[in-house]
Amino acid sequence: xxxxxxxxxxxxxxxxxxxxxxxxxxxxxxxxxxxxxxxxxxxxxxxxxxxxxxxxxxxxxxxxxxxxxxxxxxxxxxxxxxxxxxxxxxxxxxxxxxxxxxxxxxxxxxxxxxxxxxxxxxxxxxxxxxxxxxxxxxxxxxxxxxxxxxxxxxxxxxxxxxxxxxxxxxxxxxxxxxxxxxxxxxxxxxxxxxxxxxxxxxxxxxxxxxxxxxxxxxxxxxxxxxxxxxxxxxxxxxxxxxxxxxxxxxxxxxxxxxxxxxxxxxxxxxxxxxxxxxxxxxxxxxxxxxxxxxxxxxxxxxxxxxxxxxxxxxxxxxxxxxxxxxxxxxxxxxxxxxxxxxxxxxxxxxxxxxxxxxxxxxxxxxxxxxxxxxxxxxxxxxxxxxxxxx
Amino acid sequence: xxxxxxxxxxxxxxxxxxxxxxxxxxxxxxxxxxxxxxxxxxxxxxxxxxxxxxxxxxxxxxxxxxxxxxxxxxxxxxxxxxxxxxxxxxxxxxxxxxxxxxxxxxxxxxxxxxxxxxxxxxxxxxxxxxxxxxxxxxxxxxxxxxxxxxxxxxxxxxxxxxxxxxxxxxxxxxxxxxxxxxxxxxxxxxxxxxxxxxxxxxxxxxxxxxxxxxxxxxxxxxxxxxxxxxxxxxxxxxxxxxxxxxxxxxxxxxxxxxxxxxxxxxxxxxxxxxxxxxxxxxxxxxxxxxxxxxxxxxxxxxxxxxxxxxxxxxxxxxxxxxxxxxxxxxxxxxx
Numbered sequence: 054x055x056x057x058x059x060x061x062x063x064x065x066x067x068x069x070x071x072x073x074x075x076x077x078x079x080x081x082x083x084x085x086x087x088x089x090x091x092x093x094x095x096x097x098x099x100x101x102x103x104x105x106x107x108x109x110x111x112x113x114x115x116x117x118x119x120x121x122x123x124x125x126x127x128x129x130x131x132x133x134x135x136x137x138x139x140x141x142x143x144x145x146x147x148x149x150x151x152x153x154x155x156x157x158x159x160x161x162x163x164x165x166x167x168x169x170x171x172x173x174x175x176x177x178x179x180x181x182x183x184x185x186x187x188x189x190x191x192x193x194x195x196x197x198x199x200x201x202x203x204x205x206x207x208x209x210x211x212x213x214x215x216x217x218x219x220x221x222x223x224x225x226x227x228x229x230x231x232x233x234x235x236x237x238x239x240x241x242x243x244x245x246x247x248x249x250x251x252x253x254x255x256x257x258x259x260x261x262x263x264x265x266x267x268x269x270x271x272x273x274x275x276x277x278x279x280x281x282x283x284x285x286x287x288x289x290x291x292x293x294x295x296x297x298x299x300x301x302x303x304x305x306x307x308x309x310x311x312x313x314x315x316x317x318x319x320x321x322x323x324x325x326x327x328x329x330x331x332x333x334x335x336x337x338x339x340x341x342x343x344x345x346x347x348x349x350x351x352x353x354x355x356x357x358x359x360x361x362x363x364x365x366x367x368x369x370x371x372x373x374x375x376x377x378x379x380x381x382x383x384x385x386x387x388x389x390x391x392x393x394x395x396x397x398x399x400x401x402x403x404x405x406x407x408x409x410x411x412x413x414x415x416x417x418x419x420x421x422x423x424x425x426x427x428x429x430x431x432x433x434x435x436x437x438x439x440x441x442x443x
Numbered sequence: 444x445x446x447x448x449x450x451x452x453x454x455x456x457x458x459x460x461x462x463x464x465x466x467x468x469x470x471x472x473x474x475x476x477x478x479x480x481x482x483x484x485x486x487x488x489x490x491x492x493x494x495x496x497x498x499x500x501x502x503x504x505x506x507x508x509x510x511x512x513x514x515x516x517x518x519x520x521x522x523x524x525x526x527x528x529x530x531x532x533x534x535x536x537x538x539x540x541x542x543x544x545x546x547x548x549x550x551x552x553x554x555x556x557x558x559x560x561x562x563x564x565x566x567x568x569x570x571x572x573x574x575x576x577x578x579x580x581x582x583x584x585x586x587x588x589x590x591x592x593x594x595x596x597x598x599x600x601x602x603x604x605x606x607x608x609x610x611x612x613x614x615x616x617x618x619x620x621x622x623x624x625x626x627x628x629x630x631x632x633x634x635x636x637x638x639x640x641x642x643x644x645x646x647x648x649x650x651x652x653x654x655x656x657x658x659x660x661x662x663x664x665x666x667x668x669x670x671x672x673x674x675x676x677x678x679x680x681x682x683x684x685x686x687x688x689x690x691x692x693x694x695x696x697x698x699x700x701x702x703x704x705x706x707x708x709x710x711x712x713x714x715x716x717x718x719x720x721x722x723x724x725x726x727x728x729x730x731x732x733x734x735x736x737x738x739x740x741x742x743x744x745x746x747x748x749x750x751x752x753x754x755x756x757x758x759x760x761x762x763x764x765x766x767x768x769x770x771x772x773x774x775x776x777x778x
Contacts (some may be wrong), residue, residue: 081601081775190517265604291488311768312772313775314773315768315769315772316772316773316775317775319769319773319774319775320774320775328765329766329769331762333765334761334762334763334765334766334769335760335761335762335765336761337765337766337768337769338714338760338761338762338763338765338766338768339714339718339761339765341707341711341764341765341768342711342714342761342764344719345693345696345697345708345711345712345715346690346692346693346711346715348693348696349689349691349692349693349694349695349696349697349712350688350692350693351688352692352696352699353695353696353699354692356699360759367688370684370685370688370689370773374685374686374689389724400775402772403775404775417456426678426683427684428623428678429678429681430677430678431683431687432681433671433677433678433680434679436681436684436688437657437681437684439657439660439661439671439677439678439680440661440669440672441672442668442669442672
């Protein structure tokens with residue numbers, strides 16, 4: 054498939070998804086059932102074998118060596134179908150790129166193929182009870198102990214830790230007063246002695262959130278990512294790009310959701326009438342505009358990266374726009390579907406199941422991965438360059 | 444002309460446009476046309492056969508954006524579009540000023556080989572200074588009318604734009620020859636281009652408003668420190684920047700899609716600009732406080748201008764876009 058043109062590659066992705074994505078994993082089908090972890094792992098393994106995970110990663114580390122533009126094409130097609138979110142997005146979209154940038158050769162060979170083959174699922178251990186958005190205040194300590202490190206502390210809001218094998222852990226090697234300096238990254242095996250994971254039930258009924266305790270946990274030097282005191286600074290540079298390019302499929306998934314909502318409403322005469330109401334038609338139009346803007350952000354960012362142009366803090370623009378627009382849509386979908394006529398049409402039932410869950414889950418979207426307020430601060434500081442008070 | 448061979452890029456036109464627009468400040472409308480034409484700006488989109496450069500729409504974007512940033516008092520977008528779609532050499536070379544009636548259409552009656560036009564159309568920018576008027580006849584027929592033709596009368600419209608004021612034009616038995624009719628499909632093609640150029644114009648004006656507000660927030664001191672130290676101000680400006688970049692990137696994407704961009708995608712770009720541009724301009728005024736409400740500050744001129752551009756595309760409102768989308772999506776196949 055390596056020599057395929059953009060159009061041919063798109064057709065190949067679309068064709069493969071059409072043939073291989075089971076109906077029970079598609080949230081817009083009546084036969085959908087919340088998938089088990091083993092089903093999701095099997096699906097993501099199949100995606101990787103087909104060439105649609107690790108698309109732009111180097112072949113020597115299990116990737117497929119394609120361009121970022123091809124990654125975008127695949128993301129557009131992946132987004133256009135209602136398939137499940139990755140259970141290893143932290144591994145694929147955060148840990149993997151950081152390891153590629155600052156990891157040793159040994160780490161690249163150990164960690165990267167395992168991520169893509171779903172042999173190791175990762176979680177992100179950044180937030181702490183006293184350091185949520187303000188990572189400079191984090192207190193989990195990593196101290197030298199002979200050739201190894203000893204980790205002590207607590208992480209919280211660690212999504213998926215209970216199902217993960219490794220944690221991308223940010224810990225302090227220096228003094229608290231050093232703030233962003235003296236921070237280091239580790240690839241901590243969650244099966245290590247002294248690691249304890251508790252789940253926290255979230256408002257959408259899921260038990261993905263976790264708190265993770267590290268009590269005198271020994272971590273090999275081989276699992277420290279980058280040089281001490283420098284790992285975080287190096288990782289930040291990677292994150293600036295990753296924020297702009299991860300989950301590129303979101304704009305197209307968003308469109309899939311919008312079209313699903315409308316198509317379901319059209320099976321119910323009461324909802325079909327409602328859609329024609331100027332108020333709701335205008336709000337649906339606004340959602341479409343939001344999606345087109347999001348696509349613009351994503352596609353121009355990819356083009357700029359392909360042209361070696363700086364993208365600065367564009368990731369904050371994308372994250373902020375997507376999270377707020379998606380939240381507005383989720384609210385609108387709930388409002389419309391709650392006015393369905395009885396008995397519920399089968400397609401409306403399917404849509405209610407999907408969008409009720411989306412409404413609840415979307416409340417987190419303006420909080421995780423940097424709250425709205427944090428993103429606004431980044432835009433004010435780094436995009437507009439406004440001076441800050443002391 | 445091969446753009447690649449000539450090494451031209453749209454950004455090359457931004458600096459030229461800024462210089463030309465600045466030079467227009469002390470001129471009257473007709474002289475502005477000649478000045479802009481002298482720099483090749485009116486013919487950016489027009490065919491080489493009429494003296495134009497025949498460039499894609501992306502090359503006109505920085506030109507109209509620069510014009511709006513400086514509040515150029517000239518029907519620039521209209522002239523560029525008439526030059527492109529009606530292929531009028533006198534517009535390209537600046538000896539005639541062209542405008543377009545954006546709202547409404549007139550009735551046409553055949554009189555022998557000629558055609559008589561009757562009706563009232565609105566949103567005609569700079570009509571008083573224009574020599575030529577492009578006018579919609581019915582669903583998709585367009586005619587180019589000489590403003591001096593008997594039966595053309597202008598009426599003042601209570602618009603708010605001070606920069607390029609709009610008028611209502613009344614046509615009462617205006618006779619045109621069949622050659623004055625443009626090819627079928629011209630109105631749709633014209634609107635497709637106008638959606639994006641209008642978005643570019645709004646972006647230019649909004650960007651200037653945000654720059655003014657940001658500068659003010661840095662310079663102005665209140666309660667012993669710069670205004671921009673306040674989180675409420677920082678976040679408001681950050682939101683305006685978010686919206687501005689959304690306009691810029693959605694426009695860039697649509698231009699990159701070229702003829703593959705759908706009608707609904709173009710309209711979405713315009714609507715993103717219309718709603719977002721108004722918010723940025725009005726928000727800038729708020730940052731300035733009472734000073735922003737004064738006649739001497741240019742913000743109100745931008746607000747008036749952006750609102751007028753928004754109104755020109757009023758047929759493409761969000762509800763219309765929503766209904767178009769709803770019509771495109773089939774009912775669910777999978778229960």
